[in-house]
Amino acid sequence: MNFFIECILLTFNLTSIFMMSLLRWIIPTKHKSVKDEVCLVTGAGSGIGRLLAFEFAKRGAVLILWDIDNIGNRETADMIEKIGGKVFFENCDVSDREEIYKMAQKARMEAGDVTILVNNAGIVYGKDFMEITDEEIEKTIKVNSLAHFWTVRAFLPRMLENNHGHIVTVASVLGLIPLPGMTEYIASKFASVGFNHGLELELRKYQKDGVKTTLACPHHTNTGMFSGITYRFPSLLKPLEPFECVESIMHAILTNRSMVVIPRSMYFSYNMSTWMPHAATLAISKFTGILKSMESFIPTRDYQKKAAKIE
């Protein structure tokens, strides 16, 4: 095609995309149905994963719950069964590639092809770089980033064959804007953000537009994972309640949005960090006290307490 005509078509296309995006802000977009979809949630035994699983079950999806916390996972399954949902739950350590492949096989045999995959399991030790051990660094990267590669490799082929599916990456605002006191967590979340972006573009390259991706980047959420962390201006940046975080993630999934940053105000911080001089970003970080946020971190999860030698 003539280059000049291509440029005109691109201009029309871009204009209509911008108009549609604007309209989606004004007119509420209809939620898609997830009834009878087979939805696998990793880290479903507590916090955000548990609530996401419950939301999918409320809408009629069949749930597969993976976690290493058997008690928590059982509780989530009970919640789902109580509302009449169909649920399978398994102990699956997502830091172990072979276990993922084995459990994926089992999930397929029991529940059928997974059509919605929610990579949510995550850990944070909350230690400075010079304090964290090599093993803790490796574990964080395995759970928070590498696991996404293995789960997607296990379930994407069938999604591609059917040109139908949805891959959800629960990353973090810390996968866009860093914070000190957890370099391995930041690196793991930047990796999961990068993984999502790369995967999304490959799906578009192969024109598999029936397979959707959603990247969720929540700010600090009151699940207990980041207990005790403080901000200089807490009224400006309150932690999210788990239900509001999950509501926004669900809305993004059900409207096939490719990315959601929660709360919206964090888009502003993220955008500023991309164009401002780096020294200015550092000065703002210092002023807002985020350089010291993690100093008051309280380990509450068993693995965090063990790493901090609290028990």
Ligand SMILES: NC(=O)c1ccc[n+]([C@@H]2O[C@H](COP(=O)([O-])OP(=O)(O)OC[C@H]3O[C@@H](n4cnc5c(N)ncnc54)[C@H](O)[C@@H]3O)[C@@H](O)[C@H]2O)c1
């Ligand atoms: N809580 C926050 O402030 C916050 C903010 C942004 C992003 N996130 C992300 O959201 C996700 C969920 O966090 P949350 O706040 O619900 O934390 P959480 O600690 O309540 O839940 C994490 C779940 O993952 C499970 N898990 C840990 N290691 C696992 C493994 N190896 N295999 C399988 N399951 C494993 C845990 O047992 C737990 O049930 C994480 O990826 C986290 O990084 C959390």
